[in-house]
Amino acid sequence: MTSLDAAIGGPSLPQKRELKTALPGPKSKEILDRKAKAVAAGVTYSVPVAAVAAGGGVVVDADGNSLIDLGSGIAVTTVGNANPRVAAAVAAQAASFTHTCFMVSPYEGYVEVAEKLNQLTPGDFEKRTALFNSGAEAVENAIKIARIHTKRTAVVAFDHAYHGRTNLTMALTAKAAPYKTGFGPFASDIYRVAGSYPYRDGLSGAEAAKRAISQMDKQIGADQIAAIIIEPIQGEGGFIVPAEGFLETVVAWARENGIVFIADEVQTGFARTGTMFASEQLGIEPDLITTAKGIAGGMPLSAVTGRADIMDASHGGGLGGTYGGNPVACAAALATIAEYEENNLARRAQEIGEIISQKFSALAETDNRIGEIRGLGAMAAVEFVDADGEPNAALAKAAAGQAVAEGVITLTCGTYGNVIRFLPPLSISDELLIEGVDVVIEAVKAN
Structure with missing residues (x-):
């Protein structure tokens, strides 16, 4: 041992x-x-x-x-399967209550997870968090939030992207088989541009960002774009690490044009890449960040965390779900995060x-x-x-x-x-x- x-x-x-x-x-x-x-x-x-x-x-x-x-x-099981601390937290919470629905009778565990994510995610600004069940559900809600905040509808995703298997996230995902073939039609107002794949495109970060920005400007129009969403390291697409400067340049352009920048850290989040979030190593502070997988030691939980003014844009009742932020999953998340930090x-x-x-x-x-x-x-x-x-x-x-x-x-x-x-x-x-x-x-x- x-x-x-x-x-x-x-x-x-x-x-x-x-x-x-x-x-x-x-x-x-x-x-x-x-x-x-x-x-x-x-x-x-x-x-x-x-x-x-x-x-x-x-x-x-x-x-x-x-x-x-x-x-x-x-x-998912980044802290190990059946991690003793996580297993104990799950058992204790299950013995107290397994569900009330946070939208009916709130509970402290959900609030504690939100507070922890607001603290841990990149960005020295006031934040809010909403909890859900899966990575795809988090991505869907991040898009909802960006659209209602900006009053725009267009969303930009990238070549080699993977964001999930629901209708909207299939539209965001680049690869057809096995994820999309035969399941259309997909959600509208989704656009795809070239990203940064240094091994295959040979471009510097600045060059790849210039190409992507040109495509967005010409094919969509900056004033029509609600959100740009990207995995800081593209997962299913091949663990593609963008060239230095690519993400920073795209984020800066998004800020200049009132576009919400969403980092999908479902796979990269929670110590996996050598920092708590990959965005930290790649020099960006996303407006919104989606997390899942490693968040709760194997229990189903996901989150959208981001700038308070953006996260608070939705009307009451616009966000949520019956199981979102389940109390047992929240207990597992708090124990899992403690493992990341303490060890x-x-x-x-x-x-x-x-x-x-x-x-x-x-x-x-x-x-x-x-x-x-x-x-x-x-x-x-x-x-x-x-x-x-x-x-x-x-x-x-x-x-x-x-x-x-x-x-x-x-x-x-x-x-x-x-x-x-x-x-x-x-x-x-x-x-x-x-x-x-x-x-x-x-x-x-x-x-």
Whole structure:
């Protein structure tokens, strides 16, 4: 057990990779067969196991197989699955009450979470927060707030963006399959412009911002735009880190033109990138920031936080929802945030990122199929290419598949499907992380 494990309560499961069966094992297969008969076909999975326990840096399935977790449920269980402090907070709140609806009978937990987010998010100005259930719901509400504040309707999103699977957020999302195909028509007055993808566009931040601003000016008109929304590091699009100066220039232009700038930090938020929020490292103070995923240790919760005058623009009753800011989820969020702060997990994210980068940099010296190693902190990715520098989705898929078969939960992403991403829980030990990354590297070599 590392010192970090001890600091956050320690994993209750043996921290090792162990395969007792091929995947899926017979018990998992039985459950997955039942899934096929009971669950809608559109709900798929990438790792063929039925989880029964998880903690530290492992997930254990119904057959007793222990897999190294390099995905954190897509950046959700950042403080670890079943973190002792979070589990205790959930149990205590559930024993008191599980629901009243904040819009009917308010409770202190919701207020405490709002106060904490107002304090933690970037920007030295008065803020307000509203709580919801999912990242997509937070994005939808951020757009609502921006539109009512500006009295405008146009919204700008970017190439390679991912913002969710609801109707409005599908319109904001760039990639068609599997997120949008066949589900239209989508919400109107949504516009897409080119962003910054340094590896592929070769532009400086200033050049990419000039291109984006020109598109917005010419194709929409600044006086028609309610909001610009972007992930500071684009997640599903391939963990794309914009060139230096891109975001700052776009934010400055938005301010000059009365446009609300929304940072979608659903995936980047809460210590994942080596600071509490990625915006801090990228030099911006968003007008509004959307958060979810790592906010509550696995409980469903999301938020919109931002400038008080913008957040207060809505009429009474215009924001909310039956389950938004559920008291159990709020208790989990307060415990989760305490873990980030008290154990300096942002620093741990930096250490994790350094290990991943070093391992793949060594491989890149002999394997020219590695196009770029990028990311911030424990949000790291490797983009694979062919001999011509074109996206190599086949390699990413094959290597990730082999790693999973060998007991390492590995996720792919990217507009072109050619990126393997790493989102390990910050509770993972160095030893387990290195073993997991080594398995992925050997899988790359083998394919």
